[in-house]
Amino acid sequence: MPHFANIAVSILFDGLAYAMFLFITSVGLSVTMGLMGFVNLAHGAFAMAGGYIVVSLTRSLGIDFVPALAIASVTIGVVSIPFERFLYRRLYRSTDLEQVLLTIGLAFMAIATATYFYGPIPKSVPLPEWLQGDINLGFRYFPSYRAFLIVLGGALIAILWYAFERTNIGAKIRAAVDNRRMAESVGINVDLLFTLTFAVGSALAALGGGLAIQLFGLSPSFAVIYLVLFLIVVAVGGLGSLKGTLLAALVLGVFDTGGKYLLADAGGFFIYAVTVAVLLIKPAGFYGRE
Amino acid sequence: MTAALQVEGLNRAFGALPVTRDVNLTLERGARRALIGPNGAGKTTLVNLITGVLKPNSGRVLLDGDDITSLSQAARARRGLARTFQINQLFRGLTVLENLCMTIGERDGNCNNLWRSAGAKRSVIDEAIDHLESLRLVDDALKLVRELPYGRQRLVEIAIALAQKPRVLLLDEPAAGVPSSESHLILDVVAALDPDIAVLIIEHDMDVVFRFAKEITVLVQGAVLTHGTPNEIMNNAQVRDVYLGQEGHRGGQHG
C-alpha cells in the first residue's frame, strides 16, 4: 500500500478500536446522566474496579481473559446496585455540585483502596494466544487485540441498538429520558428502570476497564484520568443518546489517534479542541436535548 | 397616540405543534385588559413571547412604538416591561427588603457598584420601603421571603414587578395558589395600580376578571378568538360555548 494510505488506514483502524473502548465505557454514563440527570464522577472508578478484577482473575486464579471480562462485568454490575439504591438515590434532587462532590469522594476512596491492595504500579494481563500479535486481513496485518476490540464493540453496539430501539424496555428507557414525569404518569416504573440501566452501564464500564488494560495499562489513577475522557464523550455526544455517544466516540477517537500519529506531542491537544468547538456550537452535544 | 404595547402577527410553534397563532393585541396606556382562555390555550406562552423568554417564529412586539422583538428579556425589562410569574420567582433566601433593593438597584444602575455597601444608597432603601408600604408589607421587610405565607410571597412578587417602575405590566394569575382568605390582598393591589401603567392580567377567576377588566381578550388554542368589553364577551355565544360554558361559572350573571 502507498505510504500515505497506509498511515490513513492505521489511523482509522486504531482510532476505531479506541472509539470502541470509549463507547463501551461511556455509554452507561451517558444513559444514566440523561435518564436521571445524575452526575456520576465515580463512573471511572467502576471501570477501574472492573479492570482490577480482571487482573486478579487472570493472574491469581488463572482464569482466561475473555471469561474474566465477563465475570468482572457482571460482578461490577451487581455491586453497583446497592450504590444506586442506597446512596445515589438520595441525591437525585440535589444540586450538580453535590453530586459531583459525592461521586468524586467515592472515586477517591476507590482509588485509595485499589492502591492499598494492588499498589500504584501499572498492571498488565496475560492475553490468550489468539489475541496477541497480528491478524492478517488480506491486504494488511492488523494488531489482533484491536481487531478484537472493534468486533466486540460492533457486537455490543448491535445488541444495545436492538435493546434500545426494538424492545419494550428500550422504549421505556427512551421515553423516560425524553420526559421523566410523563413516563411516570403513564405508569412506567422509572426507579426500577434506572437501577437496571445503572447496573448495565456500570457493567459495561467494568468491561471497558478490563479492555483498557492492554491498551493503557491499569493503575489506580485510571479512575480519574480517563474519567475526563468519558465525560467529554458524553458531553459531546449528548446525554442519554446511544447514537450521540457512538458518534462522539468515533469522532474523538479518530481525531485523538490521528492527532497523536501525525503531530506527536501536539496531538493530545485535538481531543480538547474538538470538544470545545462542538460544545460552543451545540452546547447539548450532537444529539442532546437543550 | 402610540399604544403602550403592541403585538403584531405573533406566531410560535414547538416542533410541529403551533402554540401561538397569528396573535394581534394592543394595550393602550392605562389599559386594564384580561387575557382569558381554557387551559392550554397558550396564555403564559404569549406572555413569554411578549417578555422575550421565547422568541417568536414570526411577528413583532412593540413597546411604546419601538420594535423590541429582537431584544433579550433583560433588555425589554429595562425598557419598562415587567411581569409576574404564575409560580413565584423570588429570592427566597433573602429578606423582602433585599428582594426589593436588588430590583431597584438593577433598575437605577446601583448594582453596577462594586465598592460601597449595599445599604449605603438611601434612595434605594427609601423607595423599597415606599413600595412595601403601598402593599402593606413593611412589617415583613426584614423577614426572609421563604418564611412568609404564600399569599404574602405573592405580594412580594407583585412588589418586585412594580419596583421596576414599568410602563407595561403583565400579571400571570396573580391570585393563583393564594388561599381565599388572603386573595383580597392581591385583588386590592391590582385594583389600586397606577392608572398610567398598561396592565394585562391572565386570570381564570371570572369574578376577578369582571371586576378588574375594561377589556378582555379570549385566547383559544393559541389564537385570539375575540376581543371585547366585558359586556360584549359575556354576551358572546361563541365565548360562552368555548370557555364560559366549560368553566361552568356564573360570571355571565353580572349585571
Add this chain to the structure above:
Amino acid sequence: MSASGRERARERAAEYLLRRHRFRPAEALPWLIAIAAYFIFPDRMTFGSQVLIMVMFALSLDLILGYAGIVTLGHAAFFGIGAYTVGLAAARLQWNEPISGLFAAAIVAGFVGFITGWFLLRYRGLTLLMLTLATAIMLQETGNLRSDISGGYDGLPGLTFDPLFGKFDYDLYGHTYYLYVLAVLAVVFYFVRRIVYSPFGQALTGIRENVRRMHAIGSPVHRRLVTVYTIAAAIAGVAGALFTQTNAYVTLTVFDFDNSAKVMVMLILGGTGRLYGAFLGAVVYMVLEDYFSKLSPTFWQFGIGLLLVLAVLFARRGVLGLFESVGQYFAERKKS
C-alpha cells in the same frame, strides 16, 4: 402609615443592611490566629505561606462558586497563569521585582479570565464543566508543547526574587515570605469583602438564587458573571504568583485538575458563600493533608474521599454551615 412610621421603617432597613456589612469583632479572629502562628510556629512558616496562598485561591473560587453559583472545573488554569507569568518573567526576562510581578500576574490572569468567561459563561451545567476543564487542559498542553519555554513538567527551577521594597530580604525559614503573603492576602480580602457586600455582590447572590428572576428584572446577567469571573481569575493569578515566589520554582502541575478539585473541596469543607469558609476550609484541608499524607498518602486520599461523602450527606453547607445550624438551634431554644 404615618410619615414618622415610614421614616422609622426606613431607618431600620438601612440600619439592618449597614449593620450586616460592618466589620464585626469576630472577624479579627482569623487574622489574629494567622499572626499568632508566626510566633507560635516559627519553623513552619514555609508551610504557613502555602496555607495562606490556598486561602486566597479558595477565596477567588468562592466568588464564582459560592456567590455567583457557577460551577467550573478549570479554576486552576488562572492559578497556573499567574504562577507562570511570574516564573517566566523571572526566568526569561530577568524580571525579579515581586510586587510588580503580582500586578502582572493579576492582569494576565484577569485578561484570560475575561476572554474565556465572555465565551464560556453563556453555558451551564455539564457543558460548562467540560468547557472549563477542556480549556484548562489545553493551556496545560500548550505549556507542555513549548516546554523549551515553560520548562515542561520539570518546570523552571532556581528562580530568584528581589528583596521586598528593596529592603526585606528572604531568610531561609520563610519568615519574611509569610508576612508578605499575609499582607497581600489582607489586601485581597479587603477588596473581596467590599465586592461581596456591595450592590453588585447582591446581584451575584440574586443570580445564584434565581437567575430567571434576574433576567426578568432587567439584570445584565452575562455581564455580571464575566465581571466576577475576571476578578476571581485575577485573584487566583495573584495566588499563583505568590506560589512561584515563595517556592522559587514552578512546574506545569499547577494546572492540574487536581488543583481545581482540591480548592473546591476546601470550599465545600469550610462552607461556600461565606467569605471565611475559604479560610476555614483551606486551613483544615492543608493541615490534615500535611499530617496524613506524610503518614500514608493512600490513607489520606481515602480519608478525604470519605470526608467529602460525609460532608455532602450530612454537612452540605460545610463546617461554617454546621456552626450556623448549631447557633440557630440554640437561638430557637432560647426563644422557647
